[in-house]
Amino acid sequence: MAVKSVALVAHDNKKQELIDWAKENRTRLAPLRLYATGTTGRLLRENLGREDLHSLLSGPLGGDQQIGAKIAEGEIDLLVFFWDPLEPQPHDPDIKALLRIAALWNIPVACNRATAEFILTSAYMTDDQHHPRKPDFSSYTGRNVP
Ligand SMILES: O=C(CO)COP(=O)(O)O
Numbered sequence: 001m002a003v004k005s006v007a008l009v010a011h012d013n014k015k016q017e018l019i020d021w022a023k024e025n026r027t028r029l030a031p032l033r034l035y036a037t038g039t040t041g042r043l044l045r046e047n048l049g050r051e052d053l054h055s056l057l058s059g060p061l062g063g064d065q066q067i068g069a070k071i072a073e074g075e076i077d078l079l080v081f082f083w084d085p086l087e088p089q090p091h092d093p094d095i096k097a098l099l100r101i102a103a104l105w106n107i108p109v110a111c112n113r114a115t116a117e118f119i120l121t122s123a124y125m126t127d128d129q130h131h132p133r134k135p136d137f138s139s140y141t142g143r144n145v146p
Contacts, residue, residue, distance in 0.1 A: 021113050072101055105134070108124065
């Protein structure tokens with residue numbers, strides 16, 4: 001069975017919520033390949049004891065873009081991104097870019113605990129047949145180009 005890959009990202013005010021959720025779902029996350037932005041990744045490693053978690057750069061230093069690149073390359077099956085709806089972030093363009101690329105490539109995105117719960121307990125995570133359907137961009141020639 002193909003191992004599914006999950007990218008985990010949380011803004012500072014949301015990190016504890018993500019850690020609590022991940023600890024609660026430790027067993028469900030166990031068979032999955034985990035990626036995370038820098039600080040989120042360090043905290044998850046410490047709290048989950050997952051030495052195999054792949055930490056990328058911190059979000060404001062390019063980590064969001066690294067996750068976006070992995071999505072575009074087909075390496076991520078689920079994005080769990082607890083972004084902060086109450087505080088502006090210095091790297092807002094990167095956050096927008098990550099959410100855009102996830103929408104473009106048809107990746108399920110959980111922006112809060114309820115959705116993360118919903119997706120993680122769904123057949124999508126356990127069924128080999130469920131993979132994000134790759135969009136067909138073969139006829140895409142560029143914006144406004146006939
Ligand atoms: O800023 C982030 C996402 O936009 C997360 O980055 P860190 O995990 O490094 O805090």
